[in-house]
Amino acid sequence: MASLREPAAWPSGAEQRCCRAGDPGGHQSGAGSCSPGAGLPALIAALAYCYLQDRLSKEDALLEAARINNVSEINRLLQEGADVNTRHKLGWTALMVAAISRNSSVVKALLTANADPNLGDDFSSVYEIAKEKGLHSLEGANPLQKNEMGHTPLDYAREGEVMNLLRAAEAKFQEEQRRREVEERRRFPLEQRLREHIIGQENAIATVGAAIRRKENGWYDEEHPLVFLFLGSSGIGKTELAKQTAKYIHKDIKKGFIRLDMSEFQERHEVAKFIGSPPGYVGHEEGGQLTKKLRQCPNAVVLFDEVDKAHPDVLTIMLQLFDEGRLTDGKGKTIDCKDAIFIMTSNVASEEIAEHALQLRQEAMEMSKKRIAENLDDVQMTDKITISKKFKEKVIRPILKAHFRRDEFLGRINEIVYFLPFCHSELIQLVNKELSFWAKKAKARHNITLLWDREVMDVLADGYNLHYGARSIKHEVERRVVNQLAAAYEQDLLPRGCTLRITVEDSDKQLLKTTEGTEKSKAPTLRLEIVEKDSKARKLEIQAPLNPENITYFL
Numbered sequence: 001m002a003s004l005r006e007p008a009a010w011p012s013g014a015e016q017r018c019c020r021a022g023d024p025g026g027h028q029s030g031a032g033s034c035s036p037g038a039g040l041p042a043l044i045a046a047l048a049y050c051y052l053q054d055r056l057s058k059e060d061a062l063l064e065a066a067r068i069n070n071v072s073e074i075n076r077l078l079q080e081g082a083d084v085n086t087r088h089k090l091g092w093t094a095l096m097v098a099a100i101s102r103n104s105s106v107v108k109a110l111l112t113a114n115a116d117p118n119l120g121d122d123f124s125s126v127y128e129i130a131k132e133k134g135l136h137s138l139e140g141a142n143p144l145q146k147n148e149m150g151h152t153p154l155d156y157a158r159e160g161e162v163m164n165l166l167r168a169a170e171a172k173f174q175e176e177q178r179r180r181e182v183e184e185r186r187r188f189p190l191e192q193r194l195r196e197h198i199i200g201q202e203n204a205i206a207t208v209g210a211a212i213r214r215k216e217n218g219w220y221d222e223e224h225p226l227v228f229l230f231l232g233s234s235g236i237g238k239t240e241l242a243k244q245t246a247k248y249i250h251k252d253i254k255k256g257f258i259r260l261d262m263s264e265f266q267e268r269h270e271v272a273k274f275i276g277s278p279p280g281y282v283g284h285e286e287g288g289q290l291t292k293k294l295r296q297c298p299n300a301v302v303l304f305d306e307v308d309k310a311h312p313d314v315l316t317i318m319l320q321l322f323d324e325g326r327l328t329d330g331k332g333k334t335i336d337c338k339d340a341i342f343i344m345t346s347n348v349a350s351e352e353i354a355e356h357a358l359q360l361r362q363e364a365m366e367m368s369k370k371r372i373a374e375n376l377d378d379v380q381m382t383d384k385i386t387i388s389k390k391f392k393e394k395v396i397r398p399i400l401k402a403h404f405r406r407d408e409f410l411g412r413i414n415e416i417v418y419f420l421p422f423c424h425s426e427l428i429q430l431v432n433k434e435l436s437f438w439a440k441k442a443k444a445r446h447n448i449t450l451l452w453d454r455e456v457m458d459v460l461a462d463g464y465n466l467h468y469g470a471r472s473i474k475h476e477v478e479r480r481v482v483n484q485l486a487a488a489y490e491q492d493l494l495p496r497g498c499t500l501r502i503t504v505e506d507s508d509k510q511l512l513k514t515t516e517g518t519e520k521s522k523a524p525t526l527r528l529e530i531v532e533k534d535s536k537a538r539k540l541e542i543q544a545p546l547n548p549e550n551i552t553y554f555l
């Protein structure tokens, strides 16, 4: 509830302190009377106070003067016609304020001016105070809000009228929320959101986006959960897509995303860890890793990482889960999870997929070159390629079949989603994302502005390793840029607030003699330079032993 001592519209402590310090003897406004020794902060506070005084109504000013024991101000305001019995919007009078603040001289002055000591307290209702404090009862408040024990306001309602009110408010709020979400989805579709976090992988985004849209709009088989298998090499966005899908569906609710590393379920006895042990067995009380989490959020997005590593008995349980949309745990309790979304990831066949994609890109590039040579108008330098149905049937399916050994398991997968290696333009985007991440940190932590250009991004994109995906770009940026930044900082070469540019040295790619006598190009070096105020650049001499180019980073 609002405290008598803290009405929302009254000046802050700094203003009050200044006013007291500068108001020993009956000045009019409280401004300019801060002692010179009080310094700049006091002067600023005094000015702020004056400004506030100008804006306050006479009645507000009277209440304020009563609170801070300013008798001369009380007298002045009363002379100017302020109502001595005025009330604050939460109900108290100036006399009450002075009394509760023990400001006896103000009490005397107010009584002399005929303040009514018999005015009862007219404090507002809880509703008024909540409104004043911005805690509106049901207007705009979320009636579904849960406290730390998981209870909503309705759980605490005892009276019929309040219960009815809360029920109606819940229904109204849910309807409003649903309407807002539909509107939001229309304006900002899932694919667009995913693209904000995931570079490339257009086909994967489109496949997942379409399946989720079908489900959200009721165009799906409600007897079975949605099941995806994400295929592709490491660090290419499989987990990220699963995470972002969960974020889209469950917002920031952590329980909405369940992640299990299936390499932890390689042995037969580990089935118990998955769904819990039967009665009488060790760990019965603990429950299973999957069942425990699914019980908390039966419509979660569940990620089974490296599913190819799971023991066949674990796969049997997963098949039952996908088929029936429910799971019975070690305690015999059944969890209904038809609304869950199951995503399995696997690196199986990743080499074949990567090779095929590179070959398709090569063909697309040659085709474009040929058409340029033939001077045809419809030339499209496209990075977009699609894995053919033939390749999926003839190459991928047999590999999956050999691995999972069961047609029915593969048959329960709604969509097999292919993740392809990054093309050059996607690598440039990944580099830019990574550099932007560090630029933001440099700004926030050290007020340093970091600049780079396309040539720098090209050099860093060369560090791409097909087997490590986006992680190799992260490591390349850390190795070749962030290491230098850290060393320069340690050597005190970076003035706070400076502008730093990353530049490419040896950009003409010098040719080096290799031990075999052949020539190979030397990778260009990245250097840091400070951009001075007059736009002149000065290269930083970062001292050995830290020559970042000589540091090997083991992936």
Ligand SMILES: Nc1ncnc2c1ncn2[C@@H]1O[C@H](COP(=O)(O)OP(=O)(O)OP(=O)(O)O)[C@@H](O)[C@H]1O
Pocket: 197, 198, 199, 200, 201, 233, 234, 235, 236, 237, 238, 239, 240, 241, 345, 469, 470, 471
């Ligand atoms: N397409 C992408 N766009 C943006 N960032 C990506 C992309 N792919 C991967 N990353 C980033 O690289 C890191 C690893 O990605 P992710 O965990 O999705 O890999 P993965 O494909 O699941 O591989 P693994 O099987 O090794 O886990 C994450 O930080 C992720 O944000």
